[in-house]
Amino acid sequence: MIRPCVMALACATLTALALPVMAQEPTGAAATAEQTALEQRSAQVVAVMNGELEPDEVFTPDFIAALPPAQIKAFSTSLTAQFGAAVDVALLTPRDGTRAALHIRFERGLAKGGIAIDPAAENRVSELRITQVDSIAPEGDTxxxxxxxxxxxxxxxxxxxxxxxxxxxxxxxxxxxxxxLGSTFKLYILAALAEDVKAGKRKWSDVVPLSVKSFPSGRLQDWPQGAPLTLHTLAALMISISDNTATDQLIDLLGRERILRLMRDSGHAATGANEPFLTTRELFLLKGGDAARLAAYQAGDSAARAAILADIEANPVTLEELNAAFAGGPKALDVEWxxxxxxxxxxxxxxxxxxxxxxxxxxxxxxxxxxxxxxxxxxxxxxxxxxxxxxxxxxxxxxxxxxxxxxxxxxxxxxxxxxxxxxxxxxxxxxxxxx
Structure with a gap:
């Protein structure tokens, strides 16, 4: 799907989880006789993050019921993919008792939050909150x-x-x-609009009625037809949350040729590969619809492609059909921007x-x-x-x-x-x- 790409993906996941942290000897993490139960469990959380311990060895049954091991593993994989392996517990304050502030150091990040253990459940982890992950530069990176x-x-x-x-x-x-590019192509639309505004041809405060609809990502696909929207609002939604309906509304307003002219003027070396300039809805209908039509589009020149697009609404697809079409993995990457x-x-x-x-x-x-x-x-x-x-x-x-x-x-x-x-x-x- 054409959707926004958020760098702090792990951070967003972490913030959304108030993760609902055993008296057996810890495994997969260093432990000494001097360690408190809270210290041992915190070290085991690091091992879980690295895939060295199974979640059900560390977390309480209630925690596991609220967040199954598969989700914990997926969450940990997302973190380590983005920030490298978990290295150690950088901060645990206080270090005894059943609840503490917790920082976990990754190779390229520092996760901050809190931890709690349940003495009645063998000191397993009953709560793990990670509210922020800050990037840090790896030592010696070049x-x-x-x-x-x-x-x-x-x-x-x-x-x-x-x-x-x-x-x-x-x-x-x-x-x-x-x-x-996926949704990064929307920068060409923003550039054409910003150029028209600076030239005095349009104003950010100009209001247009909502007249086109696409598929998510976004919000405007659920708004009523005719809803008044300023150009600034459309552009802000297009860029900040990658709203596809806002995008197609601006393409409709500016015109494909205006955006292609901006593309040429900016020095794009192969503008022809983007002709005709697709709307997001057209891309979805092509990839989620008839396979023969998609193949014809791939094989056609710009004129043949334009003819296919002129008749594309004759065979629309539902959101469910579209999701099914993309569930199989990559599809026709040349039908893109x-x-x-x-x-x-x-x-x-x-x-x-x-x-x-x-x-x-x-x-x-x-x-x-x-x-x-x-x-x-x-x-x-x-x-x-x-x-x-x-x-x-x-x-x-x-x-x-x-x-x-x-x-x-x-x-x-x-x-x-x-x-x-x-x-x-x-x-x-x-x-x-x-x-």
Missing amino acids: PDKIAADLAALPGTVNARFAPLDGGAPVISIGADTPLA LASPADLAGLLSRMRRTGDDKAFGIMAINPSATPAIKANWDYIGFKGGSEPGVLNLTWLLRDKAGAWHVLTLGWNNPAASLDQGALEGIAQRILLLPR
Whole structure:
């Protein structure tokens, strides 16, 4: 599905869990005679995070009933994919009793929250709250190490981390290789709108009635037809929560050719691969509908594709059919919006020159950054996108000295769904690099 990509994925999961923590000798974690029961159980939580202990060896039956082991393991895998292995208990205050503040150090992060044990249940963990995870830079991390980790991901990866308007890149992999973007394509719509506003052709306060509908992600698909919305509201929903209906409403307003012209003007090297410029609904109908129609679209030139799109509403699909179509994994990654790191850098550079400044406030609503990363930059704007087999993360950044930078990471794999946390973890390492 075309949906927002949130870097702090593990943080969001953690915050949502108020995890409902045995008197046997601990296993899978170091224990000494001097350790309190709370210390032993805290160390075992670290082992669970690393997959070295089974959850039902550590947590109370009530905890397991509320959060089954499979969910605990999935949660732990998400954390370690993003922040590396859990290393140790960095803070436990107080260290005795049955309840304490808890910090767990990961290779690239520090998880903060609390823990409680139940003496009546063999001192098993009865509560585990993790309310925040801060990124930390791994000791000795370098651009070369990061580039090697990117190159090792299965499938095809492209990347660029560099000054926005010239200067040697810090990381560059396949900078001219176009990949499917997912919802990152919405930056082209924002850029065209911001350019029109700056040129005086439109105003952010202009109101349009809601007249088109797409599928989630988003909220506007559930709003009534004709609901009045400002251009600023549509753009903010499109970027911050990747609202697909807001996106298609703006495409309808601006026109496909206006967005394609912006794409060409920004220096996109292969605009033809994006013709005709798809709406999100069209992409869903193509991939979730008739297989022969999808194959014809893939094989056709721009004129043939346009003819297919002109008749696409004749065979609509339901949300259930769409979910089923994507449940099988990656599908037709060439039926997408395509751009390279160089293309996206050119787009952001043009936006800085020709777009109204409010566009950058919109990009900053959801910066997809941990507190440590936010402290490292003066401005952070973000848009990401994904569907099975597709992931893109793109940031516009301004450092403390006022210099602008771009970080864009793309990953496509037509053979398998992607580990989003792996790419997000690499992105965090890049954003924490000293400059």
